[in-house]
Amino acid sequence: MTSTERTDVLVVGSGFGGAIAAYHLAAGGARVVVLERGPWLTGQDFDHDFKLGSSYTRAFDFTVGDGMSILGGNCVGGGSVVYFAAMPRAPRFVFERHGSIGRRMWPAAVNRDTLDPWYDRVAESIPITQQSWDDVTYAGGLWAAACDHAGRTANPVPAAIDRSKCTNCNWMMAGCHFDAKQSLLLNYLPAAVAHGAEIRPLHEVQQISRTDDGGYRVHYDVMDDEDYRLRGESGTIDAKIVILAAGAGATPVILQRSEATLGAMPHAVGRYFSGNGERLNTAIINEDKAREVLGLERENGLAYAANQIGKGPVVANWDRLDGSLPEFERFSLEQLYFPPGLGTILAEVPGATGPSWFGVDKKEILKRWQSWLIIFQMIEDNNEGVFGPPPAKGNADRLSQQMLGVGRLKYDPTPQTLRAWAMADAEVKDILERDGIAEVAAWTNDVVGAYTVHPLSSCRIGDDPATSALDDRNELRGHPGIFVTDGSAVPGALTVNPAMTISALAERAIPGIVAAARERGVEVTYGAPAPDGSTSGRRGVAPLIPSLSRR
Amino acid sequence: MRPPSTDVDETRTMTLEAFADTIVPGEKRSPDDRAIAGATTGGGAVQAGALDLLGWDATGLTEGLDGFVTALTGHATAYALEHGLDLDPAVPPFVSLTFEHRTALVRRLTTPGHPEKELWVSLALFCNMAFDSAAHMSTADAIAQGHPGLLAMGIEKPDADGRWRFPNFSYGRPLARLHPDTTPTGSPS
Numbered sequence: 001m002t003s004t005e006r007t008d009v010l011v012v013g014s015g016f017g018g019a020i021a022a023y024h025l026a027a028g029g030a031r032v033v034v035l036e037r038g039p040w041l042t043g044q045d046f047d048h049d050f051k052l053g054s055s056y057t058r059a060f061d062f063t064v065g066d067g068m069s070i071l072g073g074n075c076v077g078g079g080s081v082v083y084f085a086a087m088p089r090a091p092r093f094v095f096e097r098h099g100s101i102g103r104r105m106w107p108a109a110v111n112r113d114t115l116d117p118w119y120d121r122v123a124e125s126i127p128i129t130q131q132s133w134d135d136v137t138y139a140g141g142l143w144a145a146a147c148d149h150a151g152r153t154a155n156p157v158p159a160a161i162d163r164s165k166c167t168n169c170n171w172m173m174a175g176c177h178f179d180a181k182q183s184l185l186l187n188y189l190p191a192a193v194a195h196g197a198e199i200r201p202l203h204e205v206q207q208i209s210r211t212d213d214g215g216y217r218v219h220y221d222v223m224d225d226e227d228y229r230l231r232g233e234s235g236t237i238d239a240k241i242v243i244l245a246a247g248a249g250a251t252p253v254i255l256q257r258s259e260a261t262l263g264a265m266p267h268a269v270g271r272y273f274s275g276n277g278e279r280l281n282t283a284i285i286n287e288d289k290a291r292e293v294l295g296l297e298r299e300n301g302l303a304y305a306a307n308q309i310g311k312g313p314v315v316a317n318w319d320r321l322d323g324s325l326p327e328f329e330r331f332s333l334e335q336l337y338f339p340p341g342l343g344t345i346l347a348e349v350p351g352a353t354g355p356s357w358f359g360v361d362k363k364e365i366l367k368r369w370q371s372w373l374i375i376f377q378m379i380e381d382n383n384e385g386v387f388g389p390p391p392a393k394g395n396a397d398r399l400s401q402q403m404l405g406v407g408r409l410k411y412d413p414t415p416q417t418l419r420a421w422a423m424a425d426a427e428v429k430d431i432l433e434r435d436g437i438a439e440v441a442a443w444t445n446d447v448v449g450a451y452t453v454h455p456l457s458s459c460r461i462g463d464d465p466a467t468s469a470l471d472d473r474n475e476l477r478g479h480p481g482i483f484v485t486d487g488s489a490v491p492g493a494l495t496v497n498p499a500m501t502i503s504a505l506a507e508r509a510i511p512g513i514v515a516a517a518r519e520r521g522v523e524v525t526y527g528a529p530a531p532d533g534s535t536s537g538r539r540g541v542a543p544l545i546p547s548l549s550r551r
Numbered sequence: 552m553r554p555p556s557t558d559v560d561e562t563r564t565m566t567l568e569a570f571a572d573t574i575v576p577g578e579k580r581s582p583d584d585r586a587i588a589g590a591t592t593g594g595g596a597v598q599a600g601a602l603d604l605l606g607w608d609a610t611g612l613t614e615g616l617d618g619f620v621t622a623l624t625g626h627a628t629a630y631a632l633e634h635g636l637d638l639d640p641a642v643p644p645f646v647s648l649t650f651e652h653r654t655a656l657v658r659r660l661t662t663p664g665h666p667e668k669e670l671w672v673s674l675a676l677f678c679n680m681a682f683d684s685a686a687h688m689s690t691a692d693a694i695a696q697g698h699p700g701l702l703a704m705g706i707e708k709p710d711a712d713g714r715w716r717f718p719n720f721s722y723g724r725p726l727a728r729l730h731p732d733t734t735p736t737g738s739p740s
Contacts, residue, residue, distance in 0.1 A: 048714050050684035052609045089738035130737035133725045144726035154727035158737035167716035177714060299719050308707055309717040318730045321739045340683040345676055355658055358574045358675060360590050366683060369704040399611040446663050447672055496739065
């Protein structure tokens with residue numbers, strides 16, 4: 001059987017950008033098919049196991065590039081399944097950034113005020129909790145106490161976690177077994193399916209071509225469910241609207257590969273990639289000082305020694321999120337748990353004079369792993385990433401059965417980015433090395449380059465066709481009917497975790513997508529409530545719909 | 552005299568063990584252990600199962616291991632010549648190097664700009680994973696069996712159902728002032 005299937009809307013990827021689009025379009029009456037290259041796993045499938053082949057390696061993907069590596073989701077639910085559920089909104093100044101282009105990089109139509117109603121829609125759809133100090137783990141508590149001791153403030157981070165179900169197991173990155181993390185598997189995706197959206201896991205989209213009727217044909221390969229190096233049959237689906245949401249490490253690659261059939265892509269496709277300015281530091285806590293200086297004590301007389309306990313980031317320092325500071329001098333510092341495996345190898349020994357990511361001294365700090373405190377920096381980087389020519393298939397040459405591949409991203413940080421990282425490093429040291437609380441070292445960039453868990457901007461929105469691949473309604477310039485709604489669309493680093501902003505931009509893109517679908521003869525309407533039926537968010541965005549529904 | 556294939560296997564095993572031991576060093580398994588340099592006490596990557604992990608084709612490295620061994624032998628030989636070191640013909644060249652020289656050579660091979668850097672980094676990555684996450688074993692089994700890496704790092708034992716739960720997790724009190732520009736829902740304003 002080789003005949004081509006047909007649908008109204010084809011969504012590539014099922015993370016925040018894809019799931020939100022799939023839900024609204026299906027709820028509005030369109031036929032929706034979602035192609036997701038990873039497996040469809042649910043709570044019972046999520047193992048507490050580092051063994052290769054467990055859910056941990058099935059559900060996420062690590063793509064090594066030249067100067068930058070990307071850790072992302074690879075499963076139904078995408079990044080929402082493997083992220084740490086931090087859901088802050090981006091600070092106001094972020095939307096005024098210029099970066100390297102000499103003008104405001106966000107579209108004129110988007111700023112914090114105009115995005116807030118869309119943030120509200122997300123907050124109504126994904127249960128988000130402002131965590132209290134009782135929810136804050138030992139690691140977050142120590143970070144808060146150290147910030148306070150240094151004269152800084154510290155905030156519990158809003159998170160999409162059901163506190164009544166969380167066991168503080170710290171396996172969140174392998175998918176939440178207890179359904180405490182409010183991933184898309186629990187809200188937008190089941191609601192999309194209830195409205196008839198069809199989700200096909202293990203379908204990796206390779207390229208897009210045109211059909212004679214002005215629509216698009218999406219070409220996919222079916223992937224083996226255990227060894228992602230193996231491919232099965234190929235197929236095609238025709239659609240009137242295509243929504244790309246494969247993640248900022250894959251969406252531009254699909255478009256690059258499609259250039260032969262679709263025609264020239266906007267210059268910004270595969271350019272201006274941002275790693276959200278991310279960088280990690282490891283602090284090795286002096287347990288005696290944590291007790292004496294910070295006054296911390298937990299059960300059994302311990303002061304800290306709690307690196308394994310918890311639920312990802314719970315406390316952030318936002319003192320440098322000050323809009324009066326110059327660009328590239330603003331950043332946040334967030335406590336983070338990062339599990340062993342792909343993370344610890346990049347940690348370096350505090351005070352070492354040469355490379356120390358392996359060897360005798362590294363082993364010694366591994367023995368003190370329980371006393372590690374990891375601080376996650378999010379600075380303003382300079383959108384330095386560029387994707388080279390795409391590989392033959394997928395977004396990377398896959399090395400391991402799962403998880404590990406070699407991609408085409410090249411990232412060469414500019415002096416502004418390097419200086420911003422150095423400033424953030426110095427701030428972490430100033431806070432945590434004060435009075436001997438800890439010794440701190442940044443993770444090395446020499447092994448796999450910089451390391452991002454929040455890839456952004458490789459196909460960004462904007463008003464300037466020269467520096468943005470999408471117009472301000474997320475439609476791909478020169479290719480009407482193709483929309484991008486994932487982190488690729490976010491124009492630049494956000495200085496905070498980006499899931500909330502990616503989601504809000506996706507919500508904002510829906511009225512325009514609905515309008516485009518209607519122009520193509522799809523009987524679809526805009527106006528679905530939140531997945532649980534709530535409607536206050538819908539009322540909040542009502543005044544904004546007309547401008548977004550017009551070209 | 553042993554069959555040549557055994558020599559090849561022994562060369563391969565010893566060379567890979569010496570590389571793994573350079574990444575996460577351990578103590579010698581016996582006084583005449585040559586592959587493990589004995590730079591630290593306690594088990595290192597070798598005792599943690601690095602060769603088991605590298606030998607599992609799920610890593611994607613297995614088919615290339617002979618190439619790694621050949622290349623590392625060549626690099627070690629050249630390194631010894633460059634530094635005027637005498638290599639012991641009784642063991643493979645990389646094994647013959649002292650721990651300090653092994654470390655210096657691995658640093659060279661993994662330094663940005665080295666043409667083979669990505670290859671050696673990938674080998675190092677899995678050697679480290681054998682130690683810090685026992686990626687070739689069920690984590691619960693690894694802990695139950697006394698896996699040297701997970702034990703050294705202090706990974707807690709799971710509950711009887713193989714799941715981790717930490718009922719005590721919070722100091723349970725305010726530990727800092729909130730940033731003044733925080734919205735009611737907890738975001739930066």
